[in-house]
Amino acid sequence: MAHELSLLAHIASIAAGQSAAFPHVLLAPGDDCAAVRTPGGDTLLLTVDQVIEGRHAPSPPGGWHSPFPGIDSLSRDELLDLYARKTIARSISDLAAMGGQPLCALCTATLPHDFPPEAARVLAAATHRWGAAWQCPVVGGDVASFASAHPGPLTLTLTAIGTIQGPPVHRAGAKHGDHVYITGHIGGSLLPSGLGHHLTFEPRLREGALLRHELGPDLHAMIDVSDGLGLDASRIAAASGVAIELDESQLPLSPGLTDAIRALADGEDYELLFCAPHAPKALGETPVTRIGRVTQGQGVRLRRPSGQTLDISSHGWEH
Template identity: 35%
Template sequence: MTETDFLTHLRSLPLHPGAHGLTDDTATLGGLVVTTDTLVEDVHFLATDPPGDVAWKLVATNLSDLAAKGALVEGILLNYPLGDTGYDRAFLAGLADVLAVHDCPLIGGDTVTLPPGAPRVLTVTAFGRDAAAPPRSGAKAGDALYVTGTIGDAGAGLVIALAGHGDARLLARYRRPTPRLAEGRALAPLVHAMMDVSDGLLIDAARMAAASDLAVAIDLDAVPLAPGVIDPLKAATAGDDYELLFAAAPDLALPVPAARLGTFSPGRGLTLTQDKRLIPLPDHLGYQHGLR
C-alpha cells in the first residue's frame, strides 16, 4: 500500500475538524498548529550519519512544517528509542544545539528500548502558535509558484554522505537543514498557499495543485540551483530541501527572496518546460513511501 492509498483509507475514519481532511502537513487545535514527523534509519537518514546531525534533522523537519504556516515555535515532544549510550549522548548534544538555535523548548515525550540490531525510529511532534496558516489547497488560477532558497542541495549532500567526501556546504544541507521560520512568518499573511519542500519540488508542487483543484506549469530553467548542483530535473525530484513552496499573486511584492517557477491555471496535473519546450514528466516526481 502506498502512502497515498493509506491516506485515502484514513480519510474514511472519524476526523477531528482541525485535521482539515488530512490534506495538509499540519493540524490546528485551539490556537495551536500541530505537526509530527518520523525519521527512520536508512530511509530518512544513514546509519553512518552523526547522531547529533540526526537530532538536528529530526527537529528541523518538524519546524519546517511550522514555518510553512508562518507559526511561532511553541515547543516539541520527542519519542526516542534508547540504545547505544554513546549514540544517545551524541544525539542529546545535537538536540541541545537545534533547540537552542531555534528557541524551541522541549515539552515532553516518551522513551522506549531499542532491540539490538533494530533500525532507529525517531518521532517529534511540534507545536506552533499565532499562525496565519495558509493551506496547501489555497492556490488560485493565475497565481505564480515560487520557492525560497536553492533546490537539490540535500540530494547532492546525500551523494556526498554516501561517498564520504565532497562539498561540506551541500553535506550540511542534507544533514542539518534550516527551517525557514523567519521567511514563513513574513510570507504567510500574504500568500494563498504554502508548504515546505520535503519529498521533492515536483511532487510537492503537484500536491499543492491537486489540493487546490488546479493545474501547475513549471519551467525547469527557473529552478534555483546552488553551485555544484547542475541537473535541474534531478534536483527537483530529490527532496529533503525544506525550502518554502508557495502560491501568490504574480504582482505581489515579496518580503523575502524567492524564485518564480511557474503558474497555476484551471485544469489538473503538472506540466514541465525546459528551453521553452514541453518535456515529459519523469517516472517519479519525488519520494513517496510505499513505492519501491
C-alpha cells in the first residue's frame, strides 16, 4: 500500500503544474476523475481503472479452459461476466463520485497467452452489454495477448468519459463544521471464495447526481469508497486541509458484520462518502447515514464506543 500511495503522490506532483501550462485541464491527477474543458466549453470527466485476474477478481484455479471447474458453482462465462461488470462499474463509480454522468468508454484487454478464443468473445460481449446497461457505450479499445515466454493474468483496462453541467464535486472542499455521510453499507465486500459485493455492486450514479442536485454548492466534497473508508476519508481530509472524526457507533455495517475496524479497512464498498452541512436521510431506496464530522487538524480518527479515539487514516486495502 505504501508503495502504491507514494507512487500516486509522486505522479500527482509531476502533473501538478499541468493546469498552468494547459488551461483546459481543470483537474489534474489526484481526484476520482480528471476534468478538462473542451473548446466548445463543455466539461469532460475522465477516469481509467484496471481489473487484473488474481488481484481485483478471482483467478480460476484450473485456468480458463473447458472443462471449467467453477468458482462457487459459477460457470466460466458467468465469471467472465463479473469481470466485465466490475471493469465498467469501477470507472462508473468514479464518475458518480464527481456527480457526473457517463458518456462513453474505451476498453483494452490483455489476454493470457492461452486464453480460449470463445472466452474472449464472451468477455467482449459482456463488456459491451454492461457498458450499455450504465449508458456508457464502449466505443473503442484494443486487444493484445501475453507472450507464452512471459505469461501474465487476464488484464482489463477501462477508460470512462463522463459529462457534467457546472463544476464537478472534488475531494477538496470539506469544511470545518460539515457532517460526514455515507450511502449504503460498508464492509464484507470480499467473500472467502473471492466473490462478493466487490464484483456485483451497483455504482451510485443516480445517488451522486441526486446529491449534487439536492445539495448544490452545499455538497462540499465527495469520493467513492474503493480502498477502505479510513483511507478514502483521509484522502478527503488531506485534499481539504481538515480532519475527520468518525463515530464507530454510527457506521452502517453490512448485514451480519460486527467488527467495525475490519469493515473500515475492507474496501471495495463503492459507496459515496461526502461532506456537507446537511443531507437527506435517503436517496430513493439507498440509505444515507451521518457517520461523523469535519474538524480542524488533519487525518481521520475513529471515536470508539469506549470514548477512546483511534487513528484510522491508513485503514484500507491496496488494489
